[in-house]
Amino acid sequence: MSDVCVTGLGYVGLPSAAMLAARGHQVWGCDTSPAVVAAVNAARPHFQEPELATLLEAAVRTGRLAAGPAPRAAAFHLLAVPTPFTAARRPDLSFLHAAGDAIAPLLRPGDCVIVESTCPVGATEGLAARLAAARPDLRLPALGQPGEIHIAHCPERVLPGQAVRELIANDRIIGGMTPACAERARTLYESFATGACLMTDCRTAEFVKLSENAYRDANIAFANELAGIAQAVGVDVWQAIALANRHPRVEILRPGAGVGGHCIAVDPWFLVDAAPDAAPLIRAARAVNDAKPRQIAARLRAMAARLKAPRVAVLGLAYKPDIEDLRESPALSIAEELAAEPGLELLVVEPHLPALPPCLAGRARHLPLAEALERADILAILVAHRAFRGLPTEGKMVLDTVGLLAG
């Protein structure tokens, strides 16, 4: 068993820290948010994730996991900080660089630094160069050239809502600066993961993770585009897709209200940024998915315009079913647009949130499903939460963006 320092205790870092502690490692978690540190030390997950509370409780109670605002020396450093994009849709590596700067003084020969954050190609080498500049007394590896520290990129692929199960079961991409770096990183993952550890170099690992998310985005864009065409020609898109998918080599995804979250709506831009002229399809997919919330809000406004004092119930705010995460949520941006519509009363049903987010506070009413169903003229089904299945819609105008009523 090893000592491990996990920097960034969010959706990725916290389940990983708790899992490593559960498997007997001594884990120190570090986060710049005092609220996150306090919650972790109190064994309280600061977001909803099945099984995490039990794992965290055991990790903290046994003394194998504790957290603070700064990193500590450890045999393994896991970096799980945000990698968002800038206003110009370029990768923002400031969090990763700050995390690297914080661990640099702590590094000792033989330590292993693993970047789990999703990165543009070259970011892991950039981090190694940054660590080398901060620690001229140490020999850091360069791509293919060994050093005294191991550095690897092991992108995280967990699905929020199934993170604990997938942490164990998913296959892992282990991308080393050198084969020895990958080997060292592999030993940590093999201590808790049952999925295969697939070894490669860090550039390929970065590219693979971005490709996975760009693939998902492009396929969702295709389904979303079909939904728009089907509406224009008066075809039920859900029935059409179900029939098309009976072809042995066709598997069209389900359309929706757009694409949200921290990953699929962001990561494809890292590929576009790397080679803009080579990425017209990936860029177009982003545009298709980004346009979707505005199109849906326009359809809802048109439906509301037919009524004198329209009451619209938005069902779901999260960016995907059965979680409370609002990051980049298309449903939230649709709700915000509707909240700005004069004369429209906005009702919001989000069973995964205790209250409305600040951007909607005072501009909409947060209601339980039954009450919203009673009051609303128009139902906008924006998220396929399990809680919404089988809802009665008689006498209502309905816009079902996720095919909940189609089965």
Ligand SMILES: NC(=O)c1ccc[n+]([C@@H]2O[C@H](COP(=O)([O-])OP(=O)(O)OC[C@H]3O[C@@H](n4cnc5c(N)ncnc54)[C@H](O)[C@@H]3O)[C@@H](O)[C@H]2O)c1
């Ligand atoms: N959420 C997912 O499902 C998911 C899946 C795969 C990959 N990823 C990637 O993993 C990375 C982390 O994502 P996340 O969803 O866990 O983010 P998050 O925002 O939930 O958590 C990141 C945490 O890092 C902390 N932080 C920021 N800068 C720090 C610093 N310098 N030192 C210490 N702590 C710092 C923040 O306070 C926050 O608590 C991103 O690159 C993301 O793209 C996320």
